[in-house]
Amino acid sequence: xxxxxxxxxxxxAAVVLASSAGTTLAKTFKVGVTVIVAHPALEADQQGxxxxxxxxxLQVEYDNQNAQGEMSTAQxxxxxxxxxxxxxxxxxATPTAQAxxxxxxxxxxxxxxxxxxxxxxxxxxxxxxxxxxxxxxxxWPIARQIQLYKEMLxxxxxxxTIYNAGDSNSVVNIEKTRKAIADLGLKxxxxxxxxxxxxxxxxxSLTGRVDAIYITSDNTVVSAFGSVGKVASQNGIPLFAxxxxxxxxxxAAALGFNYFQVGYSAGKKAARVLKGEKAxxxxxxxxxxLSLHVSLPNAAKQGLKLGEKYVKMAEKVYE
Numbered sequence: 477x478x479x480x481x482x483x484x485x486x487x488x489a490a491v492v493l494a495s496s497a498g499t500t501l502a503k504t505f506k507v508g509v510t511v512i513v514a515h516p517a518l519e520a521d522q523q524g525x526x527x528x529x530x531x532x533x534l535q536v537e538y539d540n541q542n543a544q545g546e547m548s549t550a551q552x553x554x555x556x557x558x559x560x561x562x563x564x565x566x567x568x569a570t571p572t573a574q575a576x577x578x579x580x581x582x583x584x585x586x587x588x589x590x591x592x593x594x595x596x597x598x599x600x601x602x603x604x605x606x607x608x609x610x611x612x613x614x615x616w617p618i619a620r621q622i623q624l625y626k627e628m629l630x631x632x633x634x635x636x637t638i639y640n641a642g643d644s645n646s647v648v649n650i651e652k653t654r655k656a657i658a659d660l661g662l663k664x665x666x667x668x669x670x671x672x673x674x675x676x677x678x679x680x681s682l683t684g685r686v687d688a689i690y691i692t693s694d695n696t697v698v699s700a701f702g703s704v705g706k707v708a709s710q711n712g713i714p715l716f717a718x719x720x721x722x723x724x725x726x727x728a729a730a731l732g733f734n735y736f737q738v739g740y741s742a743g744k745k746a747a748r749v750l751k752g753e754k755a756x757x758x759x760x761x762x763x764x765x766l767s768l769h770v771s772l773p774n775a776a777k778q779g780l781k782l783g784e785k786y787v788k789m790a791e792k793v794y795e
Contacts, residue, residue: 504535505750508557510576511568513545513672515699516721518568521589521739525566528743534750543572545671545696550575558583564746567611568739569695570596570645577609584755587611588742589735591645591693599760606756610749612742614733614763616693616718618649619656621731624768625716626660628729628786629688632714634663636686638678638704640696641668649692672696676703683707688714691722701725709777720769723794728775729786731768738763767791 507529511518522540529536539562543550554576557565565585567573573587577598585608587598593613599605602613626632635657639646650666657664665686667678675697682689689708691697697704698719705726708715717727720734741761749755768786771794775782787793 504537505564506560506562507536507538507746508553508560508562508565509538509540509568510543510550510553510557510565510572511541512543512550512570512572513695513699514542515695515701516724517698517719517735518589518695520721520735521568521742522566524736524739524741525586525588525743525746526739527736528740529747529750532744532747532751534747543575545699547571547575551579554579564750566742566746571643571695573598573611574644580608582608584746584749585609585611586742586746586749586755588739589614591615592648593760595648596644602760602762604757604759608755610745610755610758610760612738612745612761612763614693614735614738616649616652616732617766618652618692618718619659620766621716621718622653622656622660622690624731625688625690625729626662628716628782629714629780632662632687634665634686634688636665636667636682636689636713638667638669638675638682638689638691638697639694640670642670643694643696646692646694646696649694653690653692669696672700675700676707679704679707683711683713686713688716691715691717691719691727693718698722701727705774709774712777712779714778714780715774720767720792723769723771723774723792726774727771728778728780729768729770729782729790731766733763734765734767737765770794 541553567576717730718732720732769792770790
């Protein structure tokens, strides 16, 4: 009889432990997602992020918020996440990440699609910095991009670009663009915008003045990339980007990151945090794995003859 009672007691304890473990595994985490504007690359980022958490076996409820390009709105969103006591914040792009870091001091923040997290004031170092922030940088290989585009179009001597001068991420990239252009002995004409409604007019202002257009990592311009593509195709100006999703919206070619993978990398860091690690103990990281996308129809409209070499190099070819 005693032996049976012991067995029953052990079995009962096992049921309690299993039930307890089941309760832990079944917890649904609240994750606030804040993005500066809507465009395909940033949407792919969040999709990759969610996929990583799903693969980590975590149940997550997302609160997706879009700042519509307004920093004041981004700060309001950050405060909302504090008031709602979310478990973690995924901050996509530099302005929204800056707003989140400014407002949120205790909730873990995982940023992604940020060019220079240290310069933007998100972290003190790309190593574990002890705060409540970690994430993944999408610092673009601008010199490599422009070198490739020059090889594709050696006749182009004057290049044009459009960017939002109020976005620190864009300012960093434009400085790199100027250097890369100058190093190749080329000329750069810059046009600035403050919101996506100004992009079409900015693109029109480049017609007759440039041999080609290159758009760097600028969320405002990329969110209205179709306008640039329209102007480029109507006026026979080869258009290049560093965001591969922009090829579907009008670019002839783009050497860049798969933003699903950028978000996926950030999601893996978020999974570590939700499973118990402190965000400040998780080092920030960089995106990798460049791919070339080209569009034969866009190239034809814009007067760019893509050599077979580049078509073979491309991971994706639009025909």
